[in-house]
Amino acid sequence: MKTGVYNYMKRAGKLRRRDMLKGLTATGAVTAFSGVATGAGVRPAWAASHDRLRAEILKIPGVGMGSPTDADWQKVGEMCLGPIKEVVSEGEFAGVELTFMGLNNQNLHNFLFRGFLKPWEAYTGARINWIDLAQADYNARLQQSIATGTVDFDIIEMGAPFEGDVLGRGMASVMPDWVRNVIDMDDYVSYLQAPVGTWDGRTYRVSIDGDCHTFAYRTDYFGEGSVTGRDVPATWQEINQISRELKGKADPLTGLDAHGYLDPLKGWGGFGFYFLENRAAAYAKHPNDPAWLFDPDTMKPRVNNPAWVQAIEDVFELIEADAYPADQINADPGTTAFQQFLAGTGSMLMWWGDVGSNARTSDTSVVGDVVGFGINPASDRVYNASTGEWENTMNEAPNMAYIGWGVYVMATVDGDAQRQKAAWSAAAHLGGKDLSLWASAYPSGFQPYRNSHFNYDEWEEAGYDRAFIEDYLGSNADSYNHPNAAIEPRIPGIFQYYSVAEDELAKGFAGQYGSAQETADAIAATWENITDQIGRQQQIALYKASLGM
Amino acid sequence: MSQGDLLHVVTGDDIGERRRFIGKVLIWGSFALMAMAFAWCAIAQTGYLAVELSSWRLALYAYLLWATCLCIAQVVLHGEQGKRTLFVLPATLFVVAMVIFPLIFALTLAFSNWNLSAFEGPRFNGLDNVRQMWTDPFYWNALKNMVYYTLAILVEYSIAFGLALIQATQIRARRFFRVAFLMPLMLSPVAVSWMVGKSMLEIRFGPISQLARWLGWDRPSFFGDPEIARLTIMIMDAWTFIPFMMIMLLAGLQAIPREVQEAARVDGASGWRGFWEVTFPLMLPVSLTAILIRIIFKLKLADIIINVTSGGPGGATDSVTSFIFREYRDRSNVGYGTLLAIVYLALIVIAITAFMKAVDRWMNPKY
Numbered sequence: 082m083k084t085g086v087y088n089y090m091k092r093a094g095k096l097r098r099r100d101m102l103k104g105l106t107a108t109g110a111v112t113a114f115s116g117v118a119t120g121a122g123v124r125p126a127w128a129a130s131h132d133r134l135r136a137e138i139l140k141i142p143g144v145g146m147g148s149p150t151d152a153d154w155q156k157v158g159e160m161c162l163g164p165i166k167e168v169v170s171e172g173e174f175a176g177v178e179l180t181f182m183g184l185n186n187q188n189l190h191n192f193l194f195r196g197f198l199k200p201w202e203a204y205t206g207a208r209i210n211w212i213d214l215a216q217a218d219y220n221a222r223l224q225q226s227i228a229t230g231t232v233d234f235d236i237i238e239m240g241a242p243f244e245g246d247v248l249g250r251g252m253a254s255v256m257p258d259w260v261r262n263v264i265d266m267d268d269y270v271s272y273l274q275a276p277v278g279t280w281d282g283r284t285y286r287v288s289i290d291g292d293c294h295t296f297a298y299r300t301d302y303f304g305e306g307s308v309t310g311r312d313v314p315a316t317w318q319e320i321n322q323i324s325r326e327l328k329g330k331a332d333p334l335t336g337l338d339a340h341g342y343l344d345p346l347k348g349w350g351g352f353g354f355y356f357l358e359n360r361a362a363a364y365a366k367h368p369n370d371p372a373w374l375f376d377p378d379t380m381k382p383r384v385n386n387p388a389w390v391q392a393i394e395d396v397f398e399l400i401e402a403d404a405y406p407a408d409q410i411n412a413d414p415g416t417t418a419f420q421q422f423l424a425g426t427g428s429m430l431m432w433w434g435d436v437g438s439n440a441r442t443s444d445t446s447v448v449g450d451v452v453g454f455g456i457n458p459a460s461d462r463v464y465n466a467s468t469g470e471w472e473n474t475m476n477e478a479p480n481m482a483y484i485g486w487g488v489y490v491m492a493t494v495d496g497d498a499q500r501q502k503a504a505w506s507a508a509a510h511l512g513g514k515d516l517s518l519w520a521s522a523y524p525s526g527f528q529p530y531r532n533s534h535f536n537y538d539e540w541e542e543a544g545y546d547r548a549f550i551e552d553y554l555g556s557n558a559d560s561y562n563h564p565n566a567a568i569e570p571r572i573p574g575i576f577q578y579y580s581v582a583e584d585e586l587a588k589g590f591a592g593q594y595g596s597a598q599e600t601a602d603a604i605a606a607t608w609e610n611i612t613d614q615i616g617r618q619q620q621i622a623l624y625k626a627s628l629g630m
Numbered sequence: 631m632s633q634g635d636l637l638h639v640v641t642g643d644d645i646g647e648r649r650r651f652i653g654k655v656l657i658w659g660s661f662a663l664m665a666m667a668f669a670w671c672a673i674a675q676t677g678y679l680a681v682e683l684s685s686w687r688l689a690l691y692a693y694l695l696w697a698t699c700l701c702i703a704q705v706v707l708h709g710e711q712g713k714r715t716l717f718v719l720p721a722t723l724f725v726v727a728m729v730i731f732p733l734i735f736a737l738t739l740a741f742s743n744w745n746l747s748a749f750e751g752p753r754f755n756g757l758d759n760v761r762q763m764w765t766d767p768f769y770w771n772a773l774k775n776m777v778y779y780t781l782a783i784l785v786e787y788s789i790a791f792g793l794a795l796i797q798a799t800q801i802r803a804r805r806f807f808r809v810a811f812l813m814p815l816m817l818s819p820v821a822v823s824w825m826v827g828k829s830m831l832e833i834r835f836g837p838i839s840q841l842a843r844w845l846g847w848d849r850p851s852f853f854g855d856p857e858i859a860r861l862t863i864m865i866m867d868a869w870t871f872i873p874f875m876m877i878m879l880l881a882g883l884q885a886i887p888r889e890v891q892e893a894a895r896v897d898g899a900s901g902w903r904g905f906w907e908v909t910f911p912l913m914l915p916v917s918l919t920a921i922l923i924r925i926i927f928k929l930k931l932a933d934i935i936i937n938v939t940s941g942g943p944g945g946a947t948d949s950v951t952s953f954i955f956r957e958y959r960d961r962s963n964v965g966y967g968t969l970l971a972i973v974y975l976a977l978i979v980i981a982i983t984a985f986m987k988a989v990d991r992w993m994n995p996k997y
Binding site: 220221224225227228230245246249250337347348349350351406407408409410411413420424426573574576577580581584587588589590591592593611614615616619 | 684743744745746747748749750751768832833834835849850851852853854856859938939940941942943944945946956959960961962963964
């Protein structure tokens with residue numbers, strides 16, 4: 082679970098006290114029976130019934146009992162080691178040393194992995210060396226390692242957008258069949274199933290996270306008697322109309338100017354492009370076509386087709402209507418979410434799963450009790466790129482922005498069967514079904530990504546408020562399993578395309594291009610240059626592979 | 631050895647033919663080895679040798695060997711004179727290794743098509759990067775912005791001079807003000823970006839925005855309009871670095887003998903004429919040094935822009951460095967980014983040299 086979500090629940094009372102105490106009692110019982118307190122002498126609970134194991138790990142340390150510590154991570158790692166013990170014998174990897182490269186964001190990620198893998202190290206005899214990176218350094222470090230051929234790590238925590246750079250070059254190890262069974266890949270939500278994590282039909286990724294943009298809105302702006310007098314908008318057309326109508330009205334909470342949808346208009350190292358994608362997905366992602374950014378046969382950008390131009394035009398329209406807050410042109414996504422929406426400016430936003438939950442953890446937030454969630458709004462028409470015609474049909478297309486983190490094993494281990502098995506068993510342990518439930522429920526930096534994570538009974542039993550969990554998780558689950566989810570193209574240099582698009586959009590938003598079409602054409606021209614620079618034929622092949630075509 | 635050298639040389643070396651031969655063999659033999667090592671690495675990199683080149687380490691070792699042999703050969707060939715050369719030669723060779731080689735590498739990259747995401751790696755592309763730069767509106771826009779930013783130094787200088795004059799007089803709490811005025815210089819530009827750009831200028835809650843609203847500006851916006859955004863960036867940068875110019879000018883003012891001003895007053899000079907015809911000319915050397923250093927700082931302007939506006943709106947605040955940063959970091963476009971950096975370096979060297987020449991002619995006219 083994202084730390085912000087967990088903190089929000091604590092502050093907002095979404096963790097029930099009675100259940101919290103039940104959890105504490107249960108933890109005591111587990112500790113007493115299994116000898117967890119002594120650390121080494123734990124009797125693995127996996128031998129007990131599977132359901133009971135899941136209930137027991139959710140009691141460590143007990144929801145609302147403070148942030149988990151390294152000792153807790155080790156306990157969970159130990160208790161979830163069962164599936165690994167079925168395929169790896171004790172001491173089998175004695176003398177094997179592996180290097181793991183991952184993030185150190187918020188003292189999570191690699192810090193958790195260390196704890197989870199400690200019992201694995203003790204059992205298998207292998208040893209892990211760690212490379213901890215800040216998020217900002219990650220891309221440069223990875224690209225430089227790839228470009229200079231200095232891959233000094235055996236296992237990597239990596240986002241799916243980089244799969245093109247790594248898997249496309251054959252730098253990763255193909256997942257052995259036994260791993261697939263250990264981690265129960267069939268349990269993944271729809272969009273994390275193949276082709277995500279696969280390349281040319283082979284599987285490489287152990288998912289440990291899920292990401293998508295969901296719609297967050299102010300509940301006090303909608304309904305009878307509200308400032309809009311309307312229901313929550315279901316389409317982007319309605320969103321623009323409401324945003325225009327709100328001009329000149331007052332925010333019901335702050336009394337300042339009311340605003341509708343907040344488009345981040347400033348770049349964010351490429352990440353800002355996701356927010357135009359949210360609008361464009363509804364227009365451009367046709368249910369019969371997996372591609373929506375490029376033509377898969379030519380890599381000709383679709384960013385200047387009528388669907389994308391409509392998305393850009395929508396933003397232009399709100400700029401011209403002066404519907405945004407002042408200085409919006411200098412608002413990047415972070416500003417939009419945390420300094421505007423949470424502070425009571427604006428009523429609608431697209432963001433990852435944690436913005437609503439941060440409502441009460443941020444000191445400047447005033448919207449904690451008036452946040453609702455939904456999936457990416459629809460469009461009342463969708464563009465069919467194959468026919469070149471608009472189709473007047475309602476189209477939903479949740480944007481799976483960034484897709485989430487996974488664990489990958491590098492091909493550096495493939496020459497040594499023992500190292501290869503060791504690396505894959507470590508990855509499988511981190512992506513295990515039960516361990517992932519714990520990571521979903523406690524601060525870990527990761528969101529739920531398995532169908533089994535949406536079993537609300539388990540969350541309720543662990544001490545969470547059912548209504549909130551259903552609200553919070555429901556929008557994610559609906560997006561993940563949507564049949565027309567817009568999946569990110571996992572091709573090399575995808576963030577280069579996004580970054581250069583941000584620059585051109587900034588010029589368009591500042592009025593330096595004559596129209597949305599001109600802006601889109603400028604983006605398309607730069608994308609063509611990037612494709613040529615990286616290699617068009619290669620990009621075509623990798624784009625098709627990433628779409629499973 | 632010449633007769634004059636006897637003053638400095640203790641021993642008179644007798645260098646024989648055999649010794650001379652060994653010295654030359656050391657130099658040219660190791661040089662040949664180094665040339666072969668470089669050639670091997672260069673050819674291996676092209677792939678013609680069917681050998682995988684993991685690094686240019688072999689060339690490095692060959693260079694170290696040649697450098698060592700060159701140093702030894704100095705003694706072999708020139709005796710004690712050679713030993714004197716050894717005081718300088720290793721340092722020279724080190725500088726060559728640390729400056730010349732990277733420069734050659736950078737020039738090679740500048741004329742290459744190297745996107746880190748491209749599977750082929752760097753490929754020589756002639757003048758393509760130059761042509762791309764020539765038609766790149768973002769680069770020229772950034773250069774134009776740099777002209778504006780640099781011209782703003784004249785205003786900064788005027789303010790700094792004024793503050794220095796005030797500080798140089800016998801005002802109350804002079805020491806306090808000196809420290810207070812220096813505070814912005816102690817702050818990291820990144821901190822200034824967040825404290826001022828993102829917090830104090832925040833349009834709803836920022837104190838400066840609230841003040842602007844109180845003064846009658848209904849919807850204050852410091853980064854929404856291109857001109858205002860550029861001006862705001864200039865002000866934030868000036869706020870950080872005016873103290874630097876001020877402290878240099880203050881030191882200059884304090885170095886001017888008081889008698890000069892007193893003499894001017896005795897001769898009937900007014901306050902303004904005393905400043906304009908006595909103090910200001912005397913301060914010119916310090917002023918020009920301060921402006922020169924400030925220009926160098928200004929040409930590196932990037933951190934505030936990257937943090938506050940990312941070059942926007944629409945490139946209005948972009949600096950060359952912030953644009954190159956995006957080209958390099960976000961787009962992994964190493965070849966083109968390197969060319970932009972080298973062209974910018976060349977422009978800076980030319981501009982600074984021209985500035986210094988002009989100043990020299992102005993300060994030391996040849997009649």
